Amino acid sequence: MNAVLAFTIIMLVWAISDFISKKTKSLISSLLVASLIFLIGFKSNLLPKDILPSSSLLSLGTTVVGFIIVHIGTMISIDELKQQWKTVVVGVSAILGIAVSLLLIGPLFESRNYAIAAIGAVSGGTISIIIVQEAALAAGLLSVAVLPVLISALQGLIGFPFTSLILRKEARRLQGEYRAGTLKMVKKKEGHAEEKGKLPAMFETTAGTLFIVGVIVLVSTYIDSLTNGILNTFIVALLLGVALRAMGILKPNILSGIDAYGLMMLAILIIIFGPLATIEPQALFEMIVPIILSFLVGVGGSLLFSVIVGKLLGYSLLMSMAVGLTPLYGFPGTMILSQEAAKSVGETEEEVQVIEAQILPKMIIAGFSTVTITSVLITSIVAGWIG
Numbered sequence: 499m500n501a502v503l504a505f506t507i508i509m510l511v512w513a514i515s516d517f518i519s520k521k522t523k524s525l526i527s528s529l530l531v532a533s534l535i536f537l538i539g540f541k542s543n544l545l546p547k548d549i550l551p552s553s554s555l556l557s558l559g560t561t562v563v564g565f566i567i568v569h570i571g572t573m574i575s576i577d578e579l580k581q582q583w584k585t586v587v588v589g590v591s592a593i594l595g596i597a598v599s600l601l602l603i604g605p606l607f608e609s610r611n612y613a614i615a616a617i618g619a620v621s622g623g624t625i626s627i628i629i630v631q632e633a634a635l636a637a638g639l640l641s642v643a644v645l646p647v648l649i650s651a652l653q654g655l656i657g658f659p660f661t662s663l664i665l666r667k668e669a670r671r672l673q674g675e676y677r678a679g680t681l682k683m684v685k686k687k688e689g690h691a692e693e694k695g696k697l698p699a700m701f702e703t704t705a706g707t708l709f710i711v712g713v714i715v716l717v718s719t720y721i722d723s724l725t726n727g728i729l730n731t732f733i734v735a736l737l738l739g740v741a742l743r744a745m746g747i748l749k750p751n752i753l754s755g756i757d758a759y760g761l762m763m764l765a766i767l768i769i770i771f772g773p774l775a776t777i778e779p780q781a782l783f784e785m786i787v788p789i790i791l792s793f794l795v796g797v798g799g800s801l802l803f804s805v806i807v808g809k810l811l812g813y814s815l816l817m818s819m820a821v822g823l824t825p826l827y828g829f830p831g832t833m834i835l836s837q838e839a840a841k842s843v844g845e846t847e848e849e850v851q852v853i854e855a856q857i858l859p860k861m862i863i864a865g866f867s868t869v870t871i872t873s874v875l876i877t878s879i880v881a882g883w884i885g
Contacts, residue, residue, distance in 0.1 A: 499546050504553035507545070511535050512764060523834075529767070530651040536771045537782075547775040550768060559765035563628060564715035564735045565708070566766055569753040570625070570870055571739015582863040584811045585821060589867035591807040592800040592822040596621045597876050599799025603791065611642045611884050612788040618881065619646030620653070620796035621825045622873025627770050629732060629874070633881040635773070641781045642884065643773040648785065649792050650770075656793060657826025658835065664823070665839035665861075668816040669853045673843055676852050683852055695749035704756040711752060714738050730878040736871070800825060817857075821864040828869035832861040 514535070515528035539545030550556050579586055597617050604613035611634070618630035627646045634643035675681035695702075701710050718734035742748040753759045800822045808818025824832055836858040844850030 499548050499552040501552055501554060504546075504549045505555065507549060508553050508555060508768065512767075527651065527654040530654065532767075533647060533651040533771065533774065537774050540775045541779060550772055550775065553768075555765045555768040556772060558762070559767075559769040562762045563625070563766060563769075564718060564731060565711045565753065566762060567625060567732050567735040567874070568711050568714050568718075568739040569751065569759075570874075571736045571741075572743040572748050572750055572752040574740050574743070574866055574870065575750070576740070576744045578863060579867070582859060584813065585860045585863045586867040587811060588804050588808045588813060588818060588821045589824065589864045590872050592804040592825060593621045593868050593872040593876055595799035595801070595803025595822070596796045596825065597799075597880065599795050599802070600792070601880075603795045606791060606795075607788050609642070611637075611639055612645055612785075612792075614880050614884050615642045615645045616649060616788065616792035616796055618873070618877035619649035620792055620800075621868065622877060623650070623828055623869050624766055624770060625732065626869075626873045626877040628766070629877045629881050630884070631770065631773065633884040637885040639884065640773055640777055641785060644777045644782070645785055645788060645792075647770050647774065648782075648789055652789070652793075653826040654831070656797070657823050658831065661820055661823045661827075661831075661835050662838065664816050664820045665835055665857060666842060668814065668820065668857065669839040669843035671814065671816065672853045672856050673845075673849055676849060681852060681856070683848065683855075695752075696747050704758055707752060707756050708758065710748075714742070727882070733875055733878050736874055797823070797826070817860060820857075821860065821868075824861065824864040825868045825873060827865075829862065829865040832865035833858065836861045 511532055512528070515531035518526055518531045519528040536545065540547055546552075600613045600617050600620070604610040607613045607616075615630045615634060618626040627650055630646050631643045634640075672681060697706075697710060700706050715731075715735055718731045718738060721729050721734045722731040739748070739752070743750055743752075753762070801819055804822030805815060805818045808821065809815070813821075837854060839857060840850045840854035844853050
């Protein structure tokens with residue numbers, strides 16, 4: 499297929515997906531819409547099966563996965579994680595709950611590989627899915643590579659309304675405490691000066707930034723080969739991103755603002771649709787049970803572990819449950835749902851601020867500790883068991 503035509507059609511598909519997602523306030527995710535368009539297009543032959551590789555986006559996406567992981571690492575503030583350490587512990591326990599429950603219930607799946615693939619999908623975002631897909635495709639397991647795509651596409655439909663309901667109840671509880679005088683207004687700290695990296699000015703351009711991040715990815719790859727895969731490239735890249743930001747060498751959100759960032763992110767997302775082109779309809783029907791089990795078992799394990807740990811750390815039942823559900827959507831859903839809950843319950847501007855100050859920081863850090871950090875680490879480990 500003509501490369502320009504393929505690229506243009508994919509941009510149209512994503513534009514439609516983004517439009518529908520925004521109109522439904524992310525209740526229907528862009529990933530779900532795009533998955534349906536590609537799936538229907540491939541099976542009806544309206545879209546040629548070679549459209550993704552022809553667009554060159556697959557090659558680009560494969561190349562820049564490590565770049566995006568380093569970027570994610572620079573989004574993480576060690577100071578913020580320390581301040582919200584209880585939330586981090588609850589969030590990590592939620593991911594462990596997903597992994598443990600799915601591995602224990604694995605025999606109920608037609609294949610234990612489905613259970614392993616579901617861990618990456620239920621617990622994380624695009625990066626976790628890509629990690630699972632690479633392992634599944636390397637083992638020649640096409641349906642296992644498709645499963646996390648379908649799970650991820652449906653996560654928002656479960657996570658958003660459920661979390662919204664829970665956070666609104668938590669907001670009412672906090673409102674009651676505030677009116678009773680047991681909850682005080684949290685004074686906002688003075689804004690910190692914008693963090694800047696220590697790299698020379700020549701490396702602050704688009705090309706210079708990509709060079710620096712590329713070097714970090716190459717170092718991560720070298721460490722991976724040096725340790726025979728014990729220290730996975732993605733894990734090393736994430737940790738280096740976190741460490742280099744903490745040391746002030748890299749600025750926060752290293753790739754944000756450079757000309758190539760938007761296209762790189764789109765290329766990453768396109769990777770996960772590849773297996774949809776060759777999966778047979780019968781195989782899709784056979785995955786209905788694994789998808790249902792993935793949500794029931796995975797979400798159940800997440801809630802169970804987060805509630806138990808949250809109780810031990812003094813969190814309310816509702817707040818613990820909300821943190822346990824953040825793997826289903828991550829940021830910016832964590833921010834949007836928190837703000838909506840505060841605004842829908844608070845009757846004065848001060849009440850809204852009090853409620854938001856209690857919920858928002860926990861939900862933001864929960865999203866980073868689950869989807870951004872722990873899911874990538876756990877998925878990198880369990881993906882090696884596929885086969």
